[in-house]
Amino acid sequence: MSDSAVLKSTATESELHNGVDRDDRQELSQHLSAALSDTYILYVKTQAFHWNIVGPMFYSVHKLTEEQYEDMAKAIDTLAERIRALGFVAPGSSKQFSEMSSIEEETGVPNAEDMIKQLVEGNEICARKLRKAAEVADEARDIRTADLLTERVGQHEENVWMLGSLIK
Numbered sequence: 044m045s046d047s048a049v050l051k052s053t054a055t056e057s058e059l060h061n062g063v064d065r066d067d068r069q070e071l072s073q074h075l076s077a078a079l080s081d082t083y084i085l086y087v088k089t090q091a092f093h094w095n096i097v098g099p100m101f102y103s104v105h106k107l108t109e110e111q112y113e114d115m116a117k118a119i120d121t122l123a124e125r126i127r128a129l130g131f132v133a134p135g136s137s138k139q140f141s142e143m144s145s146i147e148e149e150t151g152v153p154n155a156e157d158m159i160k161q162l163v164e165g166n167e168i169c170a171r172k173l174r175k176a177a178e179v180a181d182e183a184r185d186i187r188t189a190d191l192l193t194e195r196v197g198q199h200e201e202n203v204w205m206l207g208s209l210i211k
């Protein structure tokens with residue numbers, strides 16, 4: 044390949060012989076893309092509420108959402124890089140994320156209670172979808188993907204508990 048041809052190469056499916064069938068890896072990369080999309084949309088929403096929260100719960104919600112969006116920012120990278128490691132291409136536009144996510148975006152500014160309810164619901168959606176994906180990874184004997192997804196399920200369940208406790 045000439046020097047300029049190297050610069051023009053783009054990511055495509057790559058071969059991998061790790062003991063997980065190619066079709067299973069493809070299916071898992073689709074589950075991971077959906078998980079990535081949900082995490083991304085929830086990340087954006089969590090950070091926006093971190094900015095716009097007002098009222099007596101300001102400080103606790105502001106602090107808690109910061110921890111959560113920082114964790115999700117790392118998870119987004121981990122999920123996308125797992126898709127690459129499985130041999131496929133990661134989605135990379137907010138349009139794709141929005142289309143693939145089951146979490147509804149918020150363009151207005153809800154009150155504090157509604158913000159927390161939306162974040163609880165978003166984290167529940169993530170936990171449910173990631174658990175399903177972890178089960179698929181388990182069946183395909185892709186232990187690394189199952190491990191990664193299981194870890195994320197636990198984190199979203201913890202987020203539900205912490206956010207929900209604010210409005211109990």
Ligand SMILES: [Fe+2]
Binds near residue numbers: 093109
């Ligand atoms: Fe901040």
